[in-house]
Amino acid sequence: GEDVEQSLFLSVREGDSSVINCTYTDSSSTYLYWYKQEPGAGLQLLTYIFSNMDMKQDQRLTVLLNKKDKHLSLRIADTQTGDSAIYFCAETENRDDKIIFGKGTRLHILP
Amino acid sequence: ETGVTQSPTHLIKTRGQQVTLRCSSQSGHNTVSWYQQALGQGPQFIFQYYREEENGRGNFPPRFSGLQFPNYSSELNVNALELDDSALYLCASSPLKRGTDTQYFGPGTRLTVL
Numbered sequence: 749g750e751d752v753e754q755s756l757f758l759s760v761r762e763g764d765s766s767v768i769n770c771t772y773t774d775s776s777s778t779y780l781y782w783y784k785q786e787p788g789a790g791l792q793l794l795t796y797i798f799s800n801m802d803m804k805q806d807q808r809l810t811v812l813l814n815k816k817d818k819h820l821s822l823r824i825a826d827t828q829t830g831d832s833a834i835y836f837c838a839e840t841e842n843r844d845d846k847i848i849f850g851k852g853t854r855l856h857i858l859p
Numbered sequence: 860e861t862g863v864t865q866s867p868t869h870l871i872k873t874r875g876q877q878v879t880l881r882c883s884s885q886s887g888h889n890t891v892s893w894y895q896q897a898l899g900q901g902p903q904f905i906f907q908y909y910r911e912e913e914n915g916r917g918n919f920p921p922r923f924s925g926l927q928f929p930n931y932s933s934e935l936n937v938n939a940l941e942l943d944d945s946a947l948y949l950c951a952s953s954p955l956k957r958g959t960d961t962q963y964f965g966p967g968t969r970l971t972v973l
Contacts, residue, residue, distance in 0.1 A: 790861065790949055790950070791902065791963035836901050846917055847962075848891075850902030 750774040752850035753852075754837050759856045766824040768853045770837030773818065777839040780813060781847065782822045785834045794822070794835075832857045861886075861967035863952050871971045877938045879890040880968045882950035884931040890914070890955065891933045892962070893925060908933060938969075945972045 753754045755772040765811075772780070781796040797804045804811045810823040826830055834852040862885040872878050884891055888945070890909045894902035898951035904917035922938040937944055947967040955961055 787930070789967070790863070791951075792861075792964070793962065806882045838901070846904035846907070846915060847902075851899065851901045 750839075750848045751798050751840060751857075752848050752855065754835075755779075756851065757856065758838050759858055761858045762829060764827055766822075766827045766855055767781055768822045768824075768835050768837075768855065770771060770850055771820075772820065772822040772837070773847070774840050774841065775818070775838060778810075778842045779840050780820050780855040781836075781838040782809075782811065783836040783838060783849075784799050785836065785852070786832075789807075791836065794837050812847075827855075827857060832854060837854055861963035861965065863950065863963050865948075865950055865965040865968050867925050867968060868966070869969045869971075871973065872890075872940050874940055876940050876970040877936065878940060878970060880935045880948050880950075882933045882935070882952070882965055884950075884952035885954075885963070886931055888931055888952035888954050888963075890953040890962075891949045892953075893933075893935045894951065895919075895944075896949060896967070897943075898946070900936055902949055905935070916970070935945070940972045942972050947972060952967075962964060 751773045760766040782794045783791045793820040808825045811819045836852045838847045840847045882890045892907040893905040894958040896902040906916040907914045911940045924936045949967045951962045951964045953962045
């Protein structure tokens, strides 16, 4: 069945780059997403990439997709304390279909 | 600020009771999806409504039901509550039927079942 896996924790020093990795199993995935969840808040869609793309950059965020290995990564440049949150990798086969989420990676920023 | 609100913020119920959670979407958002997020887990899709009709359902039993109203509000009803129903319930709305890339989430309702 469909599955999305990601590591549970990541610690990064303020100012460094953070790289959060994700693997998925559904070869029919067409949209892949990164969501951010801060305490007491809902999910915020950070960025998404269509499966025919290799890379997408949006300000400090870079998404890399290796479709052959079913591997997705999110790089946050110049990590700030405000980036401390849980980051969810997610995928969907169709834009009107259910979204399958990973369990989330908690990003901790070290001073 | 996503323009999607949910009520109540927190709720405590006992096993066997029934609960209704509410979501208010932005005007013009015809699609609403509901998700269950257990502690330490990612959200799981419960179901989706488009123009007041169910448009897809996840792997949840029939005691989870929903309604969507013409005024862009919606409800999630859960009957015969079980301890495992304790979770954060999130609604998400979109102006499009095919719109998971334009989906806005509310802050959620934290349900505790004792």
